[in-house]
Amino acid sequence: MDPTPVPPAPLPVGRHVLAELTDVDAAVLDDVAALRGALHDALGAAGAQVRQIVAEAFAPQGATVVALLAESHASVHTWPEYATAHVDVFTCGDAADPELAVRLLAAALGASVRRLDVIERGGPAAAVTEPISPGLTRRWALGTVHHRATTPYQRVLIADTAHGVTLFCDDERQSAEATQLVYHEALFAPAALLAARCERVLVIGSSEGVVSEMAVAAGATRVDHVDIDPDCVRACAEHLPYGYTPGRLAAAERHEGPVHVHYGDGREFVERAAGRYDVIVVDLPDERPDEPEAQLNRLYAADFLAGCAQRLTEGGVVVCQAGSPALWRDATLRAAWRRFHDVFGPGGVVYAGSDEHEWAFLVGCPAAPADPVTTMVARLATLPVPPATIDAAWLRTRTVPPATLRRGFASAARHDDAGDGRHGRSAMSTPRRSRSR
Structure with missing residues (x-):
């Protein structure tokens, strides 16, 4: 009789922070000497066991410090002429926190963390469990992980999935190689077709x-792109096969060419904006009503939309x-x-539903055309680059709001007309209190 098969030993599991x-x-x-002491203290405070440290200074400047850990290793390489240091900390097991070690070291050196990547090493095949709605999640099996980092604003992950290279923020899928064009064209094309001009875009x-x-x-001819998280934008440019390339992003950060990238709060940018725009695009993760203090909620508030x-x-x-229009x-x-x-x-709101149930977009038009759909269809052929996923039939069918929206609004309008005699104005026209901080 064959002996009982012995299961393979589990792979060592660790995290490597760069x-x-x-x-x-x-x-x-x-x-x-100061670098040795700062590295030793940061590693110890993060739970690592430091066995020995070696260091060498170079001429005319710069140094390398390497720590041998019971859990693995850590190193610091410095470039004084650039005010820069590159750090890596690799630890196996759960006793030490390599990300904490890096942040403690940065604080000890008085440094800013320009970039921080976390790479999971070993263990079973990785996956992301994405929250969809209360009681419902979706599990994404991950292939190659191209980028993993915790920024001051969110956890960012870029990895291969069944949908191609995929961007996750705080475990929520933001875009994927297979569907990003469907998403972005449904977001932008109807707005571009409804706007009288498309010369200045925010x-x-x-x-x-x-x-x-x-x-x-x-x-x-001028696009102002505002994002609060430079680490995420730069990671997207480096690792996603769509959108900015590193070179185009660098030019946009220098404000060379039509695209000017600004890192900061979108609400503050709008409040202080001196110019006006033909199209304003607000493209954020979903609102988080269960997290009232979430910063992005401020950009969903009615007063921000009015601004x-x-x-x-x-x-x-x-x-x-x-x-999402899903019920x-x-x-x-x-x-x-x-x-x-x-x-x-x-009369000033146009609905645009994606070809997937995941996404819907709303276009606000202060001077809406009498027949928005006819206007969009007529202008479709005038776009310098026609959309690949949107045609006249799409515009006629995907701009019909779901019944839940149409019926809800009609019901509120009837109730308002019956209640106070005002005609042509629904109860929902009453200004709502902003939930912004």
Whole structure:
């Protein structure tokens, strides 16, 4: 009888953190003794067991410090002339926290963390469990992990999935190679077709840079792209096969060419904007009503939407990612539908539903054409680069809002007319209190 098969031993599991530290005083980066002490203390405070440290100073400047750990290793390489240090910490098991060690080291050196990548090593095949709605999740099996990092704003992961290279933020899929064109064209094309012009465009969010490039292809001569998370934008440019490339992003960061990238809060940018825009695109992860203090909720508030409307040129439009029309997860969409009608009125809102149930978009038009769909169909052939996934039939069918939205609005309008005698204005037109901080 054959002996009982012996299961393979589990692979060692560890985390490897790679970081770039900047804004460090040159004297600190040349002080080998201080570097040894700072690395030793940071590793110990993060739970690692330091066995020995070796260091060497180089002429005319710079140093390398390497720590041998019971859990694996850590190293620091410095470039005083650039005020920069590169750090890596690899630990196996759960006793030590390599990311904490890097952040403690950065604090000890007075450094800024320009970039921080976390690579999972060993263990079973990786996966992401994405929350969809209460009681429902979706599990993404991961292939090659191209980038994993925790920024000051979110956890960012870029990895291969069944949908190609995929971007996750805080475990929520933001875009994927197989579907990103369907998403971005449904977001941008209807707005571009409804706007009287498409010369000046403001994009808030949309880290991948696809919308910025679509705007330029549509004839925009100036695109201001505002995103709060530079680490995420740069990771997208480096690792996603769509949107910005590293070279195009670097030029946009230098404000060379039609696209100008600004890192900061979108709400503050709109409040201080001096110019006006033909199209304003707000492309964010879903609103988080269960997290009232989440920063992105401020960019879903009615007063922010009204502020965007005030920054439009004559004939300009605002378009927002508004959630999913699926019945079991449409609360975000219904809330956005009400807000858009509060700001733009019943005749000033155009619905655009994606070919997948995941996404829907709302376009606010202060000066809406009498027949928005006919206007979009007529203008479709005038776009310099026609959309690949949108045609006249799409515009006629995908701009019909779901019955839950149409019936809800009609019901509220009837109730308002019966209740106080006002005609042509629904109860939802009453300004709503903003939930912004």
